[in-house]
Amino acid sequence: MKSHFQVKDGVLIGAQQLSSPNYNQRPENTEICLIVVHNISLPPSQFGGGYIQQFFQNQLDWRLHPYFETIQGMQVSAHLLILRSGEVIQFVNFQDRAWHAGRSQYLGQVECNDYSIGIELEGSDDLPFEDIQYERLSEVTQLLQHTYPKIMQHLAGHSDIAPVRKTDPGPFFDWRYFRRLLDSKKTEFGHDFATK
Numbered sequence: 426m427k428s429h430f431q432v433k434d435g436v437l438i439g440a441q442q443l444s445s446p447n448y449n450q451r452p453e454n455t456e457i458c459l460i461v462v463h464n465i466s467l468p469p470s471q472f473g474g475g476y477i478q479q480f481f482q483n484q485l486d487w488r489l490h491p492y493f494e495t496i497q498g499m500q501v502s503a504h505l506l507i508l509r510s511g512e513v514i515q516f517v518n519f520q521d522r523a524w525h526a527g528r529s530q531y532l533g534q535v536e537c538n539d540y541s542i543g544i545e546l547e548g549s550d551d552l553p554f555e556d557i558q559y560e561r562l563s564e565v566t567q568l569l570q571h572t573y574p575k576i577m578q579h580l581a582g583h584s585d586i587a588p589v590r591k592t593d594p595g596p597f598f599d600w601r602y603f604r605r606l607l608d609s610k611k612t613e614f615g616h617d618f619a620t621k
C-alpha cells in the first residue's frame with residue numbers, strides 16, 4: 426500500500442495545513458528523537474465542531490462553552506492533529522518547536538518540546554479511539570521514523586513524560602495495537618523501497 430503522505434522540508438504533504446502561531450525554534454543542533462502521543466477533545470469527550478483547530482490557532486471563542494473559559498488564553502499547539510475521521514492536520518512545521526508537552530522529561534532529558542514531535546488524537550481518556558486514527562497515526566509515525574531516524578522506537582505518551590500532570594493519551598489508547606500496526610507497515614515500507 427502506498428503511503429498517503431510525504432515529508433518535505435518539515436511539511437507533511439497530504440495533510441491539511443492550518444498554521445498555529447504557537448511555536449518557536451528548536452534549540453540549535455537539536456535533533457528530533459521522540460514522538461509524543463496525546464489526546465484532546467473540546468469540549469471534553471465531545472468530538473467535531475472544529476474547536477481544537479480554533480484553539481491551536483488562538484481563535485477559539487471562550488464564550489461558547491463553560492469549559493472553554495478554563496483554558497482561556499492558553500497558547501498551545503501540536504505538530505499534528507488526527508481527527509476521528511482520520512483526517513490529519515498539521516499546525517507546526519516539524520523543524521519548529523510546537524508547544525504540546527509542557528514541563529516534561531524523557532529518559533532524563535527535560536523539555537521534550539525541544540526535541541519531539543507532538544501528535545494529538547481527537548479523543549478522550551474515557552472513550553476508545555477509531556481504527557482509522559490508529560491507521561493514520563502508524564502511517565505518519567512510520568514516515569517520521571524514516572525521515573528523522575533518531576526517533577527509532579522512542580514513542581511516548583504525554584502521561585509518560587509528564588506523569589504527575591497528564592493522563593493522556595489515556596487508558597483507551599492501545600499501545601500494543603499501535604506497535605503491531607507499525608511493525609506491519611515497516612515490512613510494507615521496506616518492500617516499497619526495495620522495489621523502487
Ligand SMILES: [Zn+2]
Pocket residue numbers: 462463464525583591593
Ligand atoms: Zn497531552
